[in-house]
Amino acid sequence: MLEKTDKADGSGLAISLENVDKIYPTATGSLEVFRSISLQIRSGEFISLVGPSGCGKSTILKIIAGLEPFNSGVVKVGGEEPRAGRRDIGFMFQQSVLMPWRTVRENVALPFEIAHDKSEKSKQRVLDLIDLVGLKNNLKLLPSELSGGMQQRVAFARTLALDPSILLLDEPFAALDEFKREFLNVEVAKIHDDLKKTSILVTHSIPEAVLMSDRVIALGAHPGRVLGDIAIDLPRPRTPDLIGTTKFQNAVKQIRDALAVTEVGAAA
Amino acid sequence: MSATHVQNAVRPLEVPLYQRKTVRIGLPILILLITCLSWEGLSRSGVVNPITLPPISAIAFAFFELLGKRFFWEAVIVTLQETMLGFVIGASVGLVIGAMTGTFPMFRVALFPFIVAFQNTPRVALAPVFLTWFGFGMTSKVVMAAVICFFPVVINTVAGLAAVDQNGRLLYKTLGASTRQTFFKFTLPSAAPITFAGIKTALTLALLGAIVAEFVGGSEGLGVLVKEFNFQLRVDMAFAVILVLASIGLILYGLIEIAERKIIFWVKK
Numbered sequence: 033m034l035e036k037t038d039k040a041d042g043s044g045l046a047i048s049l050e051n052v053d054k055i056y057p058t059a060t061g062s063l064e065v066f067r068s069i070s071l072q073i074r075s076g077e078f079i080s081l082v083g084p085s086g087c088g089k090s091t092i093l094k095i096i097a098g099l100e101p102f103n104s105g106v107v108k109v110g111g112e113e114p115r116a117g118r119r120d121i122g123f124m125f126q127q128s129v130l131m132p133w134r135t136v137r138e139n140v141a142l143p144f145e146i147a148h149d150k151s152e153k154s155k156q157r158v159l160d161l162i163d164l165v166g167l168k169n170n171l172k173l174l175p176s177e178l179s180g181g182m183q184q185r186v187a188f189a190r191t192l193a194l195d196p197s198i199l200l201l202d203e204p205f206a207a208l209d210e211f212k213r214e215f216l217n218v219e220v221a222k223i224h225d226d227l228k229k230t231s232i233l234v235t236h237s238i239p240e241a242v243l244m245s246d247r248v249i250a251l252g253a254h255p256g257r258v259l260g261d262i263a264i265d266l267p268r269p270r271t272p273d274l275i276g277t278t279k280f281q282n283a284v285k286q287i288r289d290a291l292a293v294t295e296v297g298a299a300a
Numbered sequence: 301m302s303a304t305h306v307q308n309a310v311r312p313l314e315v316p317l318y319q320r321k322t323v324r325i326g327l328p329i330l331i332l333l334i335t336c337l338s339w340e341g342l343s344r345s346g347v348v349n350p351i352t353l354p355p356i357s358a359i360a361f362a363f364f365e366l367l368g369k370r371f372f373w374e375a376v377i378v379t380l381q382e383t384m385l386g387f388v389i390g391a392s393v394g395l396v397i398g399a400m401t402g403t404f405p406m407f408r409v410a411l412f413p414f415i416v417a418f419q420n421t422p423r424v425a426l427a428p429v430f431l432t433w434f435g436f437g438m439t440s441k442v443v444m445a446a447v448i449c450f451f452p453v454v455i456n457t458v459a460g461l462a463a464v465d466q467n468g469r470l471l472y473k474t475l476g477a478s479t480r481q482t483f484f485k486f487t488l489p490s491a492a493p494i495t496f497a498g499i500k501t502a503l504t505l506a507l508l509g510a511i512v513a514e515f516v517g518g519s520e521g522l523g524v525l526v527k528e529f530n531f532q533l534r535v536d537m538a539f540a541v542i543l544v545l546a547s548i549g550l551i552l553y554g555l556i557e558i559a560e561r562k563i564i565f566w567v568k569k
Contacts, residue, residue, distance in 0.1 A: 099470055117476030129467045133489050133566040146477045146485070174566055194475075 045108075046198060046230040047073040047096055052105030054091055054256075065091050066256030068105070071249065075197075076228040078221075080241035082287060083251030083259075089234045091256075093200045096232070097123050109198070119147065122196035122229075126203040128183035130175040136162060136186050137171045143193040161189040164223065181212040188220065192227075199224075199231040206236065214272060217244060221270040238291075242283045243270055250290040260290025354536035363540040372525070376544070379510055379522040382438055383552075386445020387506035391499055394450040398457025402491070403483075408458070415458075419451050424509070427516040441513040441521065448509035449502035456498025460491030493567050496560050503556050507549055522548075 049072075054065040066088035073079055081089040094100040096109055098116035107114050109121070130139045140161055144154040162168055165185040175183055184205055191199065201220075205213040221244050224231055235241050241248045242264055250260035264283050266274055274280050317323055336356045342348050343355040350358075366372045400407045401415070427444050434440035464487055472482045514523025522541055529537040 094470075097474055099473060116473045119476060121474065123471070123474040125467045125471070127465075127467055129465065129471050131468075131486070131489070133564075142485075143475050146472070146475045146481055176566065176568060 044074050045072060046075040046077070046110060047071070047232070048106075048108045049092070049095075050106040052095065052107060053103045054088060054095070054100070055103050064255040066251075069256065069258060071258070073230060073232065075230050077247065078224055078231045078233070078245050079247045079249060080233045080235055080245040081249050081251055082235055082238055082241045083256070083291065084253045085236075086253040086256070087251040088253075088256030089251055090202050093123070093202050093232060093234055096198075097121055097200055099123075119143075119194045120196050121198045121200060122191035122194070123200045124187055124191045124202065124204045126206050128175065128180075128187040130183055130186055130190075132175050135172050135174055136167055136178070139175070139186050140189045140193060142190060147194065157195075158193065161192055162186075164192075165189045165219075181208055181216065184208065184216060188216075192223075197229055199229050201231060201233045203234055203236065213240070218270065218272060220244065221268075225269050238284050238287050239275060239280075241287070242266070242280060243272075243275065248283070248287055250287050252291070260287065262286050262290065351533055352535060354539070358536040359539045359543070362534075362536040363543055366537065366540050366544070372541075372544075375520060375522050375525050376548075378438065378520045379507075379514070379545075380548070382441040382510040382513075382521065383445055383506045383548075385438075385442045386509060387449050387503055389442065390446035390449025390506065391453045391502050393446070394453030394498075394502070395457055395495070397450075398454040398495070399461070401454065402458040402461030403487075412458075415451070415454055419455060423448050423451070424512045427513045430513065431517040436517055436519055441510045441518065444513035445506040445509035448505045452498040452501040452505065453495070454498075456501075457491065457495045460494030460498075461487065463494060464490040493564050496564055500553070500556050500560065503552050504549060507545070507552065511545065 050070050051068045052070070053067055054069075056063045056065055069088075069092065071079075071092070081092060083089055091100060095102050095107060096114055098109075098114040098118065109118070112118075131142065134142065137158060141155075141158045144150075144158065159168070159171075162171060165188055167182060167185055167189070170178065170182065175186070178186065184207075188204070204220075205216050208216070217240055224244075233241065233244055238248075245264050248260075248262045248264060249258060250262065251257065252259045262283060266277075266279055266283070339353070340355045340357060343350045343353050343358075354362075397411070401411050402408070424444070426447060427440075430440040430443050430447075434443055468486055468490065469482070472486050477485070510521070511523035511526075514521040515527055518524050522545055526538050526541045526545075529535070529541065
């Protein structure tokens with residue numbers, strides 16, 4: 033079995049952004065991606081960022097992962113400045129980004145290989161993770177021999193490989209059909225309940241955000257900014273049955289309302 | 301018309317004629333037979349001069365006669381050496397220059413205009429110059445083959461590197477991979493399929509380069525044999541050598557296809 037992570041720092045705050053601005057230089061001048069964004073995420077918390085295209089939600093993940101610079105403000109990840117290559121952060125993309133020449137097992141083992149970890153323990157962990165995502169009978173298959181859903185499972189196992197305390201999920205199942213997507217979301221929620229990792233999910237789907245999260249941050253676009261911070265008061269474990277409940281629908285409505293404000297505001 | 305519709309509905313899995321195995325194998329054989337027979341007929345009947353167009357049967361005899369000749373096998377070895385040496389040198393230099401051009405933007409800015417300009421120059425035009433520079437021996441042929449090989453490899457290596465998935469690059473960054481790890485475990489294999497297509501083209505071109513260089517000036521090799529037999533009006537023999545060249549080309553292509561399937565095994569055709 034996979035053991036729980038216990039890497040929370042003393043303050044209980046895993047990630048914080050204070051008045052962060054991001055401006056892209058463009059050929060004609062500059063593009064303000066977002067202005068004065070502030071977010072606090074506690075250890076073990078699952079939050080979602082929802083909002084229209086152009087609100088900078090993926091950019092926020094990349095800034096936390098140290099993949100993108102930012103113009104001003106303060107970002108702390110586990111008490112440190114963000115930097116790429118921290119092995120306590122797992123990043124998952126919309127595409128599976130599997131290496132087509134590597135088998136399922138070799139893909140999940142990639143993070144260990146890069147970390148020069150050849151221990152028996154890591155080899156066992158690779159197998160455990162593949163088992164966790166339900167692919168133990170597909171160890172030797174190449175990505176081209178897997179369905180889209182299976183590819184994302186492999187990617188998720190790889191994201192968990194180094195037992196990161198923070199998961200950054202950039203629309204991980206957006207390319208899948210509705211059924212697979214819901215199924216995988218519930219599984220990820222289950223794994224989150226077991227492993228208690230600090231997680232940030234970026235998504236276009238409000239119900240998906242509600243189903244997964246402790247808190248949903250509604251973002252507006254042009255420039256990106258926080259419109260609402262909605263706590264989701266639903267019991268865990270999260271199951272699809274919750275979708276029909278009044279609490280669930282109310283949460284969805286609250287987020288919709290928060291997002292709708294912008295449309296009016298922008299028009300005025 | 302309605303009858304046709306009913307028939308289609310009853311037999312929806314009917315294979316189109318051209319996809320049938322008998323047709324796919326039979327038709328090319330039929331065309332080969334027709335070509336050979338009319339060729340033989342034209343030549344034997346005297347419609348065309350049998351000296352300029354010897355009958356197919358004479359070419360076949362010439363071919364087997366050639367196989368028994370020592371000078372022929374020596375020529376085969378010379379041309380193969382020129383081709384392979386030129387290929388290895390041209391493709392290796394092409395890979396290195398292509399990898400640098402594709403990796404370092406300064407290199408690309410500095411070199412790419414020249415590569416494109418040379419790419420559109422008929423490079424065989426350089427053969428006489430190489431003859432002057434490197435003499436009648438094998439060197440001028442190897443250089444010609446190498447130069448002609450170089451370009452498709454450079455162009456495809458650059459294209460392969462440009463097509464590398466940017467999210468993959470980010471993934472390796474999040475995993476804390478070193479530049480070296482990212483290059484060997486990600487960039488290089490990602491670029492391999494497109495790069496290999498260039499290498500395949502290069503091998504075919506290497507043979508072409510060696511033969512052209514032999515035509516321009518040389519004392520040994522299959523290109524020289526074609527030219528000499530032609531001068532002696534032994535067109536049957538010239539054709540037999542061309543047949544050998546075609547076979548060499550096919551064998552080389554077959555070998556590189558096998559290598560391709562082994563090296564970039566994950567690309568399904």
